[in-house]
Amino acid sequence: MPDIRLPDGSVRHYSQPVSVAQVAADIGAGLARAALAGKVDGKLVDTSYVIDRDAELAIVTERDPEGLEVIRHSTAHLLAYAVKELFPEAQVTIGPVIDNGFYYDFAYTRPFTPDDLAAIEKRMAELAKRDIPVTREVWPRDEAIKFFESQGEKYKAELIAAIPPGEEVSLYREGDFIDLCRGPHVPSTGKLKVFKLMRVAGAYWRGDSRNEMLQRIYGTAWAKKEDLDAYLHQLEEAEKRDHRRIGRQQDLFHQQDEAPGMVFWHPKGWTLWQTVEQYMRAVYQRSGYQEVRCPQILDVSLWKASGHWDNYHEHMFFTESEKRQYALKPMNCPGHVQIFKAGLHSYRELPIRYGEFGGCHRNEPSGALHGIMRVRAFTQDDGHVFCTPEQIAAEVTAFHRQALDVYADFGFTDIAVKIALRPEKRLGDDAVWDKAEAALRAALSACGVAWEELPGEGAFYGPKIEYHLKDAIGRAWQLGTMQVDFMMPQRLGAEYVDEHSQRQHPVMLHRAIVGSLERFIGILIEHHSGALPLWLAPVQAVVLNITDAHAAYATEVADALRRRGLRVQADLRNEKIGYKIREHTLQRVPYLLIVGERECADLSVAVRTRSGEDKGSRPLNEVVDALVAEATSRGRGPTEC
Secondary structure (H helix, E strand, O other): OOEEEOOOOOEEEOOOOEEHHHHHHHHOHHHHHHOOEEEEOOEEEOOOOEEOOOEEEEEEOOOOHHHHHHHHHHHHHHHHHHHHHHOOOOEEOOOOEEOOEEEEEEEOOOOOOHHHHHHHHHHHHHHHHOOOEEEEEEEEHHHHHHHHHHOOOHHHHHHHHOOOOOOEEEEEEEOOEEEEOOOOOOOEHHHOOEEEEEEEEEEEHHHOOOOOEEEEEEEEEEOOHHHHHHHHHHHHHHHHHOHHHHHHHOOOEEOOOOOOOOOEEOHHHHHHHHHHHHHHHHHHHHOOOEEOOOOOEEEHHHHHHHOHHHHHHHHOOEEEEOOEEEEEOOOOHHHHHHHHHOOOEEHHHOOEEEEEEEEEEOOOOHHHOEOOOEOOEEEEEEEEEEEOHHHHHHHHHHHHHHHHHHHHHOOOOOEEEEEEOOOOOOOOOHHHHHHHHHHHHHHHHHOOOOOEEEOOOOEOOEOEEEEEEEOOOOOEEEEEEEEEEOOHHHHOOOOEEOOOOOEEOOEEEEEEEEEEHHHHHHHHHHHOOOOOOOOOOOOOEEEEEOOHHHHHHHHHHHHHHHHOOOOEEEEOOOOOHHHHHHHHHHOOOOEEEEEOHHHHHHOEEEEEEOOOOEEEEEEHHHHHHHHHHHHHHOOOOOOOO
């Protein structure tokens, strides 16, 4: 009979099999009411799940991350239940959990309208209030197929038909609604109290553009109303900060149909780009990286040898010339191996560090493209370190310190570190992966860093450290990576001569701090809401004359600032000063320097910030020195590892 070990170490003894719900009730009435699911020996299960053996059990409530996932999964089913009640002819397909919510895809004869969404959400609330039990049933596969076919649910029948014959399928029933699902789900609809339907979008059945178009209803669900309110506020803030809108307002870049997933950089946008690139180039140089440049297209034989063909070719662009097939590079690493191989290296030369602002192309689905955040053509601050196994820890530690310094300069201080571990589809055996993963853990431990592990999310050639940065409104962005790769140097024949005059394959460390420059600039724009810090702003100051009589002095002021390396414009238009101030404030220019009769006489400028603060008239030399100091310091000190 089962002994149930709880998270606090206590053990409960039972003389017969017992359900998760019964254990929760034995612990206390409050926990029984709060229970959403259980975790038996690490596996998430319904509260109705019966334990018939010795096991470890954790009761899952809304306080647990798994609890929120169960709430969202169950709310997706509640959505489908409400749709079927209101629109019986609609067919349900799939409804998974996603970040911050869920969606469900439907086949229906006409588009769902905003009024439809309001009605569906209202019906969901009614069904939740009725506190309908949610129960799991196990059916024979063929019986389930016949049932859904009889209900006119051809998509569900097709999903079940893909299950091997003779197997049973898991269904969930709530009221008159039955759905195919592995679960688990909340014990009753009354547990679902805080949700909102967000929008409708198109989606192809099974994500294949050759299939019919369905309607995808997106929703969000939370444990508490204040969490929903905070999320909706975050969405409002995100809309205000949308880099696409700010990019148009500030004349930074544009995109058009003739170049899907690619960017046309305007002068001010390219100035911002170059500021980021030149900053990162200086980081390379300080860190001992040699900058290199590799071809944009390479024969597919190289991509087959590297492993990209088998693991990544569906995301690559191809071209042909003289009966040879080439690929536009999706990554820079195979090219850097070729540079390393061009000469014979001694162990005394290692580590060798190469860096490249390498242009890459990836065949992203059109539906996944998003402004400059998700594109098909992009440039990475890409680097590769060729080293010995003994040098991994020192290189990772140095990279970690370097990455934190860079992120602080750009205004990011809330950073989570994660290790993405071996994926199912990968190169190499478990022994190689054990060694690579252990090397990353040891390096982070040496640096005194706490980290989270992400099983199955590593690259196909090696595990990686990921840096997740939280922006000004609380969104997390994954940026930098440090990846340990024992495989690619071996596959591509990279070697060095060790201290015993034997040839060895180096370890290859793939590293990037900001990753895609396009995506990083989009993140910067949204993090700062377009009000970039002085050192990044494409235009750092504008000099404004009050009348034409002050134009010559305004030009002198602008020239003085430019001579000190500042990016300055002079607005000498015959417009009212209030109009010019408003226009450049809307453009989020950090400083407006206004000159009139008094300033011409005193060799001073009246300083106004983009926030509207009037700092009064100050000597020109003092203002120039202050702006240079602010741009140079970036407002911070060094970060220690």
